Amino acid sequence: MASKGGVRGGNKAAREFVSEAEEILETMRARLADLSDCLGAGAEADPDLVNALFRAAHSLKALAGLFRFDPISSLAHKLEDVLDGLRLGRVALAPPLCAWLDETIALFGSLLGQVGDAAALAGSAARIEELTAGVAAITAPSAAPDEFASLALDPNVLRALTEYEEHRLRESLRRGRHIAVVDAPFEIKTFEEGLAELSSALRESGEVLSTLPSPGDSLESQIRFSLLVATDLPPAELAARIEFPGAAARTVRAGRAVPAAVAAPAATPAQVPAEAEGDAPAPIPELESLKSISDTVRVDIRKLDDLMNLVGELVIQRGAIGDLIARLGGRSETAKIGREFAKVHKVLDRKLRELQSAVLEVRMVPLRQVFEKVSRVVRRLRRELGKLVDLEIRGADTELDKLIVEALVDPLMHVVRNALDHAIEPAEERRALLKEESGRISIDAFQRGSHVVIEVRDDGRGIDRAALRRRAEQVGLVEPDAVLSDKETLDLIFAPGISTREQVTETSGRGVGMDIVRSNLAALGGVVDVESTPGRGTAIAITLPITLAIIQSLIVGVRDRRFAIPLNSVLETLVVDAGAIQVSEGRSLLNLRGTPLLLRRIDEEFGLTASARAVRPCVIVVGVGEQRLGLIVDRLEGQQDTVIKPIQGPVQNLRGISGATDLGDQDPVLVLDLSALVEDALRRREAA
Amino acid sequence: MPRILIVEDSPTMRSLLTSSLEELEGPVKIVEVASGFEALRHLPREPFDLIVTDINMPDINGLELVSFVKNNAAYRDIPLVIVSTERSERDRDKGIGLGADAYLVKPFEPEALRDIARRLLDDAE
Numbered sequence: 001m002a003s004k005g006g007v008r009g010g011n012k013a014a015r016e017f018v019s020e021a022e023e024i025l026e027t028m029r030a031r032l033a034d035l036s037d038c039l040g041a042g043a044e045a046d047p048d049l050v051n052a053l054f055r056a057a058h059s060l061k062a063l064a065g066l067f068r069f070d071p072i073s074s075l076a077h078k079l080e081d082v083l084d085g086l087r088l089g090r091v092a093l094a095p096p097l098c099a100w101l102d103e104t105i106a107l108f109g110s111l112l113g114q115v116g117d118a119a120a121l122a123g124s125a126a127r128i129e130e131l132t133a134g135v136a137a138i139t140a141p142s143a144a145p146d147e148f149a150s151l152a153l154d155p156n157v158l159r160a161l162t163e164y165e166e167h168r169l170r171e172s173l174r175r176g177r178h179i180a181v182v183d184a185p186f187e188i189k190t191f192e193e194g195l196a197e198l199s200s201a202l203r204e205s206g207e208v209l210s211t212l213p214s215p216g217d218s219l220e221s222q223i224r225f226s227l228l229v230a231t232d233l234p235p236a237e238l239a240a241r242i243e244f245p246g247a248a249a250r251t252v253r254a255g256r257a258v259p260a261a262v263a264a265p266a267a268t269p270a271q272v273p274a275e276a277e278g279d280a281p282a283p284i285p286e287l288e289s290l291k292s293i294s295d296t297v298r299v300d301i302r303k304l305d306d307l308m309n310l311v312g313e314l315v316i317q318r319g320a321i322g323d324l325i326a327r328l329g330g331r332s333e334t335a336k337i338g339r340e341f342a343k344v345h346k347v348l349d350r351k352l353r354e355l356q357s358a359v360l361e362v363r364m365v366p367l368r369q370v371f372e373k374v375s376r377v378v379r380r381l382r383r384e385l386g387k388l389v390d391l392e393i394r395g396a397d398t399e400l401d402k403l404i405v406e407a408l409v410d411p412l413m414h415v416v417r418n419a420l421d422h423a424i425e426p427a428e429e430r431r432a433l434l435k436e437e438s439g440r441i442s443i444d445a446f447q448r449g450s451h452v453v454i455e456v457r458d459d460g461r462g463i464d465r466a467a468l469r470r471r472a473e474q475v476g477l478v479e480p481d482a483v484l485s486d487k488e489t490l491d492l493i494f495a496p497g498i499s500t501r502e503q504v505t506e507t508s509g510r511g512v513g514m515d516i517v518r519s520n521l522a523a524l525g526g527v528v529d530v531e532s533t534p535g536r537g538t539a540i541a542i543t544l545p546i547t548l549a550i551i552q553s554l555i556v557g558v559r560d561r562r563f564a565i566p567l568n569s570v571l572e573t574l575v576v577d578a579g580a581i582q583v584s585e586g587r588s589l590l591n592l593r594g595t596p597l598l599l600r601r602i603d604e605e606f607g608l609t610a611s612a613r614a615v616r617p618c619v620i621v622v623g624v625g626e627q628r629l630g631l632i633v634d635r636l637e638g639q640q641d642t643v644i645k646p647i648q649g650p651v652q653n654l655r656g657i658s659g660a661t662d663l664g665d666q667d668p669v670l671v672l673d674l675s676a677l678v679e680d681a682l683r684r685r686e687a688a
Numbered sequence: 689m690p691r692i693l694i695v696e697d698s699p700t701m702r703s704l705l706t707s708s709l710e711e712l713e714g715p716v717k718i719v720e721v722a723s724g725f726e727a728l729r730h731l732p733r734e735p736f737d738l739i740v741t742d743i744n745m746p747d748i749n750g751l752e753l754v755s756f757v758k759n760n761a762a763y764r765d766i767p768l769v770i771v772s773t774e775r776s777e778r779d780r781d782k783g784i785g786l787g788a789d790a791y792l793v794k795p796f797e798p799e800a801l802r803d804i805a806r807r808l809l810d811d812a813e
Contacts (some may be wrong), residue, residue, distance in 0.1 A: 020700045058744055060775055065795045159786055160755040161779050162743065188732055192725055212752045213728055215760040220732040223756075376710055383713070483803050 001230040014115045017063055017395070017412065021072075021112055024063075028056045028105050036098050045086065045093040047168060047207065053101075054083040054164070060108075065646045071121050072111050078132050079104050088167040104131055153252050155180065156369055157212050157228055172207065172230030178255035180238055181226045184247035185216050191223055199227065201613050205241060206231025228252075230540075289673065303403055304363050311352075311359050315641045316662055318352055321345055357643075360547050364399040367445050367454070370409050371396045375414050381420050388427050389420060395445035400452050401547040407524050408454070408544065411517040415456045415540050418514075423460030423538055433535070435459070448548055450568040458538040463532040467490050487626075488682075490530050492520040522675045525566070525658070527625035543625055553642040553661065555669065556620065557635030558602045560611045562641050564661050564671045565631070571621045573636060579619060581632070590619060590630055597621065598679050599630040602672075605656060624678045631677070642671070656680070690809050691717045691734060695727040695741040695753065696771070701794070704769065705740055708798035709805060724748035728756065736766050738808055740801075743772040743779055751782055758787030767808035773795060 031053045038046055055302070061076035082101070085091035107127060114120035146159055148169065161169065172179060182202060186194050199208050209228040216222025231238055235251040242249055325345055328338030371393045378391045424439035431437055436459075444455045465486070472478040472492045484492075496515040518528050526544040545551070545568060553564035554573070574592075581599060582589045590600035599619065603609070614634035621630050642661035658673035692709055696702040699722075706718050712720055719734075721727050725747045729740075739757065743750035757763045766788040772779065780791050790804045 016700050018699065045795070055744055055746070058773065062698065062794050063700055065773075115746040156755055156759065159782060160749070160751040161751050162751060162782075165749075188729060191728070210752065211749060213724075213756040215756070219760055223728060372707075376707070379711060567712050 017111050018115050021060060021108075024056045024060050025105060025108055028053055028060075031056070032098070032101055034107060035093070036102075039095065039098055040091060047087065047171075050083065050087045050093075051164060054080065054087045056082045070138070071125055072115075074515065075104065075108065075111070075128050075132070078135060079108075082135055089171055100131070100135055107131060137447065151179065151252050153179075153181065153228075156214070156228065157192040157210065157226055160212050161210055161228075162326075168207065168209050169228070169230070170256070172209065173253065174254045177206065177230045177232055178235060178251060179253040180229045180235060180249050180251050182229055182238075182247060182249045183244060184227075184244055185222055185224050188216070188221055188223045194244070195225055198242070198247065201241055201244075202227060202229050202231070204290060205233045205238065210307055228345075231255075236384075255670065265372060265645070278434070281628045291621060292671045299362075301363075304359070305403075307359055308363070311356050314352060315356065318349060318574070319640060320346075321348075354433050360401075363401050363403075363547065365398050365402045365405050366399050367405060367408075367452075368396040370405055370412060371443060371445075373409060377413060378416060378420060378441070381417065385421065386426075387420065387424055389424055390438055390440050392440065394442070394443040398447055398452055399546075400544065404524050404526075404544055404547070408542070409518065410540065411528075412443075412454065412456070414514075414517050415542070416443070419456060419458040419538070419540075421459060423458045423462070425461055447546070448543070451543050452546055454542045454544070455539055456542075457537060459537040462534040462538055463490060463493065463530070463537055464534065468492050485529070490532060491682075493530060494528065520674075525675070528677050529625045541625070553640055555621065555637040555640055556602075556618070556631075556633040557637050558633045559608045560604075561606075561608060562669045563602065563633070563636060564640075564669050565620060565622065567622060567639060569674050571623045571628070574621070575616055575618045576619055578615060588632070592621070592630070597628060597630045598681055599634045600677060601634055603634075605677070622674050622678070627678045627682065629674075629678045629681050631672070642669075664681055689715050689717050690737040691719065692738045692740065693727060693730060693736045694807070695721045695722075695724060695739065695745070695750070696717060696720075697722050697742065697745045699801060703744070704798075705801070709740070709803050712802055724750070724753045727753055731757070731763055736763075738805060739766055739768040742807075743770060745781065750781065751786060754760065754783055754786040754788050761788055767811065769801075769804055769808065771782065771801070 031049050035045060035049050035053065038049065051626070057076065061073070061080045062078045064073040079101075082091065082097070086093060086097070091097065103424055106399060107124070111121065111124055114124065151158075161303060169179070184194075184198055194391075195211070199211070202208050207230045209230055212226045212228070214224045214226060216224050229238070230247075232255070233241070235249065235254070239249045322345060324343050325338055328334040328341060330338075337505045375391055375393065378389065381387075382389045419441050424441070425433070425435070427437050430439065440459045442455075442457045444453075444457070446453055469478065469484070469489055469492070472495065473480050477495050478490065480486065491516045494517075496513075514528070521528055521544070524544055526542060529541045529543070530538065531541075532538040545566075546644040552567040554567050554570050556563050574590075576590065580590060582591070588601065590597045590599055598621075603613065617632050617634055618636050619630045619632055621628060656673050656676050658676075660668045661669045661671055690712075694702060694705050694709075696705060702720050702722070706720060709718055719736075720757060721730055724741075724745050727741070728748075739753075741750045741753055748756075750772065753766060754768055754770065757766060757768055764787070768787070769790045769792060770783045770788045771792045771794060772783075773794045773799070783791055789808055792801055792804060
């Protein structure tokens, strides 16, 4: 795990690099355009713009160096050099330099598109060299440093100046501007506003060279700032400008007496005094630069939930409008208007779908953050447990609804901890077994239809079925003479009260086992499957729906009731003769292309007896994880988008029902909880 | 539990600093801020055992932050590491001159940062 220079898994590092670098480039393009405007107007380079450009190039270089993309790194280095020369006054801003900067930034943009593609990057090398060589002609040797010793300045202010700020100070001295220090106290909780106000007032008449914080009268609640200012205003006028409580200006070096009206335009065009334009405040540079840092917005997930609910309700109303249109179309006198209505409805329908997917999209976050947390825990645990384990993560870009991602953390962490703590053998044991000394845990995430599968695999000792069985018998889960298939035996790890290791460890804790993992995931509509080979390892697959909010449902009729079945779990639907359903040992079975399919009758499940069963019932084949089950219903009533809402009140915990939905006709429909139905069916089969 | 304040405006660099320091032995609490101003606001809120700061930042620069910390009786005992590029030796010398306890060049070895952090955290105890 020697991560030289901080390079971690290529993909993730590359993506992060690209996204941050793109943001930086965007800032650079905007600043460069402003700079070109300066130049076009025949003015000098605005030092704030040049410095912003330099800072951007500097960040870019730091990033590029970090991720070891050599072509980008060398170009960023060059770009930073040039901008550094520009901001330190070593290089003059001229059209050829602007053109060079423009081309370099453009080349950067295309290089970013090639990250991860070694051949393409190599192909760009010539262009990089060309640009690197070309700039030599535009740059000039640096000037000798000045001395500030003669300034009546607090040494602390001088000591904290960066090289760039020193240059600005030198430059201001050369121009014969007045140099002053403005000192002001602030409350630490609110200093930013006051300071921004003061700085912007000062910037109207000059340049703020540095902003040095120092302790206030009360060390913890107050703070002082000393602003080093270069200005063309005479000291008296500067003092008059500062209408700030407690602020004081002190002249450090009196400038040459130059009429401000002449000096100002020649000095810094972006800082032409604002009084000419009346009271309009000049833009505050700090705020401006903060604004450009990011174009993302953080939103409270609850606001997105509200939005989702609204969209859900619209979806339902859309369904109701569809019914109305059908009724209009059914009568000759309204058929024409019905057809027109239908066209409008179609557009509405399409837009609504777009809105719905846009809202869903906003809620999607990559699994990366969860994986990073897991990875940190693994690193810590392997140190604590003294085990050699490599963790491999793939598919961290896979996206899921934010709520699901949040709820996934604990179950996933538990599964990984189990693997680390129980499954992976200590190094000596692995050596004795002729296994690689270092254990391996891999986490793979990938999308499968409307679900995301997260698979945790280890190459440890595997699940000891005999021990599992013994334990299950001990706690009375399984009768001693019961015959269980291999899968049924393995599934016992999800039963409450099972732990195959007697020894309790801090890592995996006591009692909280895979049963909690399974029930936590079931609450999200997820399922867990396990596979294990003794001596070779175990794989735990967690399957989760991509989103909870709006799902396509199959609406079915059972007797006089309707139910919704999440469509993403429906494998197929069949209409069968009642006679095709075989009953043996109290179980209903259907021969589905040679494989017996276990059946459940929904009416029996919920004790429905009103009105009669259909002569030719329908069988809905559902798949939950690896399990299959056929549900017997009387009618298929169609597919619909449904917004599932939790049920509040007495039937809240009715097993087999996961929520309720509203189809727009005011009649609530219960949503079947397939994982519970499947689980119960299997358990009953074991009991039988 | 040692508390570490990380002051760095680049999100990627910030997360790298954090993940490097999270691998220190034993639990640490890490507070990340993206600017010098945020750091100034954070300092009075909780006692820190280590400050890690960049130099080039949008509001006040890292040297100014060092100067503030080292001139403030309430904070001057907090060890401070500057993590910045090799760009300006002068800036580095100034940082050390202002009282920074260590200087690390970007891109850095996570283990080098941890070495410095361990040393500074141990010294403080």
